[in-house]
Amino acid sequence: MAFVARSLTLDLIRAEVLATGQVVADSVRCVQCGVCSYNCPIGLDVRAYVWCNAAIEDPRCLTCGQCIARCPRGVLRFAPTDHSRA
Amino acid sequence: MGLRYVIVGAGVAGIAAAESLRTREPSASVTVVTDDPAGFYSRPGLAYYLSGLIPETQLFPRSPAELRALGLTWVQARANQLDPYAHRLILADGQTLAYDKLLLATGARAALPDFPGSELDGIVTLDSLADTRSIVRRARQGLQAVVVGGGITALEIAEGLNARGCRVHYMLRGARYWANVLDPDESQLVEDHLRATGIILHHHSQIREAIGKRGRLIAVETMAGERIPCALLAVAIGTHPRLDLAQSGRLKLDRGILTDAYLKTSAEDVLAAGDVAQVYNEVTGKATLDTLWATARAHGEAAAATMAGIPTPYRRTVAQNVTLLAGIPTTIIGSVGSGEDADLVAIARGDSETWRMAGSAWVVVDPHPVNRLRLMLGEQTLKGALVMGDQTLSRPLQRLIAANADLTPIRQALLADKSAIAHLIMSFYAEWEQSHADKR
Numbered sequence: 406m407a408f409v410a411r412s413l414t415l416d417l418i419r420a421e422v423l424a425t426g427q428v429v430a431d432s433v434r435c436v437q438c439g440v441c442s443y444n445c446p447i448g449l450d451v452r453a454y455v456w457c458n459a460a461i462e463d464p465r466c467l468t469c470g471q472c473i474a475r476c477p478r479g480v481l482r483f484a485p486t487d488h489s490r491a
Numbered sequence: 492m493g494l495r496y497v498i499v500g501a502g503v504a505g506i507a508a509a510e511s512l513r514t515r516e517p518s519a520s521v522t523v524v525t526d527d528p529a530g531f532y533s534r535p536g537l538a539y540y541l542s543g544l545i546p547e548t549q550l551f552p553r554s555p556a557e558l559r560a561l562g563l564t565w566v567q568a569r570a571n572q573l574d575p576y577a578h579r580l581i582l583a584d585g586q587t588l589a590y591d592k593l594l595l596a597t598g599a600r601a602a603l604p605d606f607p608g609s610e611l612d613g614i615v616t617l618d619s620l621a622d623t624r625s626i627v628r629r630a631r632q633g634l635q636a637v638v639v640g641g642g643i644t645a646l647e648i649a650e651g652l653n654a655r656g657c658r659v660h661y662m663l664r665g666a667r668y669w670a671n672v673l674d675p676d677e678s679q680l681v682e683d684h685l686r687a688t689g690i691i692l693h694h695h696s697q698i699r700e701a702i703g704k705r706g707r708l709i710a711v712e713t714m715a716g717e718r719i720p721c722a723l724l725a726v727a728i729g730t731h732p733r734l735d736l737a738q739s740g741r742l743k744l745d746r747g748i749l750t751d752a753y754l755k756t757s758a759e760d761v762l763a764a765g766d767v768a769q770v771y772n773e774v775t776g777k778a779t780l781d782t783l784w785a786t787a788r789a790h791g792e793a794a795a796a797t798m799a800g801i802p803t804p805y806r807r808t809v810a811q812n813v814t815l816l817a818g819i820p821t822t823i824i825g826s827v828g829s830g831e832d833a834d835l836v837a838i839a840r841g842d843s844e845t846w847r848m849a850g851s852a853w854v855v856v857d858p859h860p861v862n863r864l865r866l867m868l869g870e871q872t873l874k875g876a877l878v879m880g881d882q883t884l885s886r887p888l889q890r891l892i893a894a895n896a897d898l899t900p901i902r903q904a905l906l907a908d909k910s911a912i913a914h915l916i917m918s919f920y921a922e923w924e925q926s927h928a929d930k931r
Binding site: 435453 | 814
């Protein structure tokens with residue numbers, strides 16, 4: 406039961422991140438190596454967003470953080486969505 | 492008929508210019524001339540391909556369909572001659588290409604070694620995708636390899652070969668790694684990490700001769716008489732801007748193609764961008780080379796605007812690079828070092844000449860054993876910073892340095908208590924950002 410309870414907590418955290426957080430880029434650090442896109446579990450072309458210095462606004466983004474963790478140059482990070490700031 | 496734009500070079504400077512020109516002038520003729528059959532790829536990404544982090548296919552930021560959609564004319568050829576008076580290029584096959592506005596984004600090539608035997612098969616540099624393919628093909632489990640040189644590229648090759656199972660010897664001419672950018676403790680951190688991954692370091696070591704058998708490398712001999720058997724020798728001693736085409740057009744040159752702040756060369760309607768451009772800085776009065784991806788992209792975009800009739804100076808920002816040094820995330824911002832590095836004969840890739848213009852500055856170091864932070868503190872502002880490990884502070888520092896923020900309120904505290912540097916910078920930045928945002 407403890408395992409189930411913990412999973413539920415994680416799900417709630419994830420739901421909150423999905424509602425209020427998004428992945429944003431600092432494109433001046435990026436060299437378009439594509440490590441982010443390569444590691445995206447649902448195949449989003451994260452690199453293309455970074456080229457435009459745009460947040461990853463695709464509604465399919467899981468905010469799983471793989472791209473953030475794998476980027477060798479610290480280009481990506483979580484930030485509150487514009488909506489959650491308002 | 493619209494203007495004929497020609498860009499020589501398909502690196503990031505060339506592609507950024509081509510995309511920008513296409514946006515500005517949808518119906519203009521934009522031609523990209525490149526002698527690299529691989530077209531546009533992430534050159535810094537080659538290190539990650541070499542180490543096996545990504546496959547080769549991942550190196551291309553634009554799909555063939557995306558490139559087609561830009562409506563560019565691609566000419567895969569070497570441009571041999573430039574006639575700026577006639578406004579034309581002559582390609583290797585004798586074909587002539589006329590232009591109204593020309594951008595030279597020819598990049599830089601690896602400096603070649605000059606010791607005897609340097610023509611042997613098995614001696615490689617890391618310039619292009621073709622070079623990387625060749626290294627990947629040769630690198631195999633247990634192969635003995637030697638790496639010489641300095642800066643980021645030498646380290647990336649050593650780590651890449653090590654990741655592919657080679658037994659790597661890394662030879663340094665001097666006492667430590669990257670002596671004109673890193674301080675002794677930072678060099679030590681990098682070298683400790685290299686050793687921990689199994690790379691064998693040789694200090695004060697220089698190749699006297701590469702020894703071959705039937706044209707193939709079998710060993711290197713050092714000045715001290717040591718002989719290291721090896722089938723692969725990677726050389727990364729710096730890069731030289733590719734100046735041949737500019738030379739043929741009698742453009743004004745120094746170490747690179749000299750340009751004004753608008754990236755205009757000495758010839759009318761000819762601009763230069765990226766690693767080949769030595770750009771005049773109106774603030775310092777000096778013309779400097781950068782071999783940074785972000786700088787090359789910014790050059791390309793500024794040059795495109797000027798070519799399209801909207802004179803736009805390259806807005807020089809603080810030179811910055813973020814890289815993994817022996818697995819340690821490292822950000823170098825602004826001026827952090829000085830002097831020469833015995834392992835480099837010219838500017839390395841991922842480097843900026845401005846990093847070594849530190850001059851007089853107070854050096855403040857947070858002596859954390861893993862997450863190291865070094866600040867170059869001027870009278871009122873920060874001149875540079877080097878952040879190793881935890882990168883939380885790198886963005887705040889990048890912004891404070893770029894904005895020439897006045898650090899007077901915390902200057903004494905920074906000098907007095909080194910263990911509080913990170914905290915002081917973070918709290919100062921939070922307030923600074925708030926007031927900065929309020930003023931906007």
